[in-house]
Amino acid sequence: MSKNKMNSQNSSMLQKLSSQTIRLRVVQPPINIKRLLIEYIDKYKGQPGIICVRSTEEGNTLEAYLRARHINVAVSYAPGQMKDQIFITTNLADFRKCPVNVRFMIHISSPKSLGEYLLDIGSVKNDLPCEVILYFKQANTKKQWWTINKRIDIDNEEKIRQYNGLQSVAQYANTSRCLRKEIARYLGGDCHPCHQCSNCLYKGELDDITLESQTLIALVKLAHGQYNKINIAQIVTGSRNQRILENGAKIYEQYGALQHYSQEKVLNLIDYLIATDYLKIRQGRYLFITTAGLEVLENKIAVKRKKFSEYPLRFTSYDKELFEKLRLKRLELAKETKVAPFIVFTNTSLNDMVRVLPQTSAEFLTVEGVGKYRLEHYGDAMMAIIKDYLNEKNLKAVC
Ligand SMILES: [Zn+2]
Incomplete structure (x- = not known):
């Protein structure tokens, strides 16, 4: 930085x-x-x-x-x-x-x-x-x-x-x-930890990413600054990009070593390694190893990081009564079609229906997780529940 x-x-x-x-x-x-x-x-x-x-x-x-x-x-x-x-x-x-x-x-x-x-x-x-x-x-x-x-x-x-x-x-x-x-x-200064940012508040588990880090750091060391971080991500994920292959990507034993990762995930990992001073970047692009990075290669440091999917989110419906009616309808439809309720609609979709209050096919298609299949099979049944509810409460969906 x-x-x-x-x-x-x-x-x-x-x-x-x-x-x-x-x-x-x-x-x-x-x-x-x-x-x-x-x-x-x-x-x-x-x-x-x-x-x-x-x-x-x-x-x-x-x-x-x-x-x-x-x-x-x-x-x-x-x-x-x-x-x-x-x-x-x-x-x-x-x-x-x-x-x-x-x-x-x-x-x-x-x-x-x-x-x-x-x-x-x-x-x-x-x-x-x-x-x-x-x-x-x-x-x-x-x-x-x-x-x-x-x-x-x-x-x-x-x-x-x-x-x-x-x-x-x-x-x-x-x-x-x-x-x-x-x-x-x-900014060129320092301060005490704030104890209230998403990193300070993180209480979840840490992923051990030492092996992945060693793969990336070893490749950066071998490449002597000739690659930018996107090239490095392409090599370890085994990219078929022509330019990368022409530049001899396959000679590295790290080629394809992280092929089960997406390039974006590897790029996040590289940014984490730069932020943690295991790698450094020069001229805005080219990657180099640091002294701390060498210690990771020598197994002197284990690299761990938080899981992003652990960020606590609570999705609540603002109208529990309607949600409950839709949930019961979902159960009924699931029994009729002999599938699990979440196959019919996820809770996210039900929550979103409570927000959108769809009254037409076009509106129903805007609900999270709804495509043509769900519209055709379950749309009318769900919209009927919503319509009855709005009439019963004397409410009108405002668009
Ligand atoms: Zn903080």
């Missing part, structure tokens, strides 16, 4: 993060981003939150998704007017000029650098506790990486600056250290 000299702006950011009201979180797949958003909106029902998206198109899709679930969302912002809404934005410039009190801020796409992320955090007032969540998806970062790589309108120096930016976020997302300490390190 690049070390910036600690200036007054950096130390005031660190002071803000030390206020104990900013709670840093990192979430990664397999947790589904839409379910994560619903979880946070539910948790802070009736209180404001910000969702940061990368493009207007992404924002529009998300807005439609949340509105279909009867969630009050806004896309234009007038300072001081934000009360109980969920605000979707591509640009926090207005918020930075006039910071707001929100209960959560979620970036559903990675910022270009940790520095940019910190500017965004600066747009949150710290009067009330606020959860600041980064949803990190390695596949998106890989795409951003290739976009920079292909650009011909910027010079090498600018490319390195942009690679370093992406790398700073990837390391923040994959470190096991206290997230506040990680930011302090990035």
Whole structure:
């Protein structure tokens, strides 16, 4: 991670993060981003939150998704007017000029650098506790990486600056250290562990990843800095990429050694090894081994990391009565068709039905986990239950 000299702006950011009201979180797949958003909106029902998206198109899709679930969302912002809404934005410039009190801020796409992320955090007032969540998806970062790589309108120096930016976020997302300490390190300072970020609060088991780490570190050592991290991930997963094969990837005994892993998972592992100082990166791209990395190869250090799927999420339905009616219908359908209830619909689908309150086939298809088969086989039965319930309660689905 690049070390910036600690200036007054950096130390005031660190002071803000030390206020104990900013709670840093990192979430990664397999947790589904839409379910994560619903979880946070539910948790802070009736209180404001910000969702940061990368493009207007992404924002529009998300807005439609949340509105279909009867969630009050806004896309234009007038300072001081934000009360109980969920605000979707591509640009926090207005918020930075006039910071707001929100209960959560979620970036559903990675910022270009940790520095940019910190500017965004600066747009949150710290009067009330606020959860600041980064949803990190390695596949998106890989795409951003290739976009920079292909650009011909910027010079090498600018490319390195942009690679370093992406790398700073990837390391923040994959470190096991206290997230506040990680930011302090990035800013060129230090601080005590915060005891309230997602890493400090992690109580789950740790995966022993020593063997996988040794495979990666050994390959980096042999390659003498000629490969970037995507190349390394391609080699160990046994990629058939022509350029990699032409460059002699198969001569390494590590070729295909981690073929049961996805490239994204290996890239996360590499970012973890960089964040933990077992590997280092130069010129924004090329991987090298460190002294600590050598100790891993010599079996002097065991490498362990947390499991991302362990992040505690509680999905609750806001209308238990309707959920129960749908659950009983599901049981009936399961008995009729002689399959297990979760084959008919998962609990996630039932919860989402309670939110969407579908009344037409098109609406039913927007429910999580519903495709043509489930619509055709079970759609009418479930929609009849919802319709009766709405009539009984004198409710109308608001779209
Ligand atoms: Zn912490």
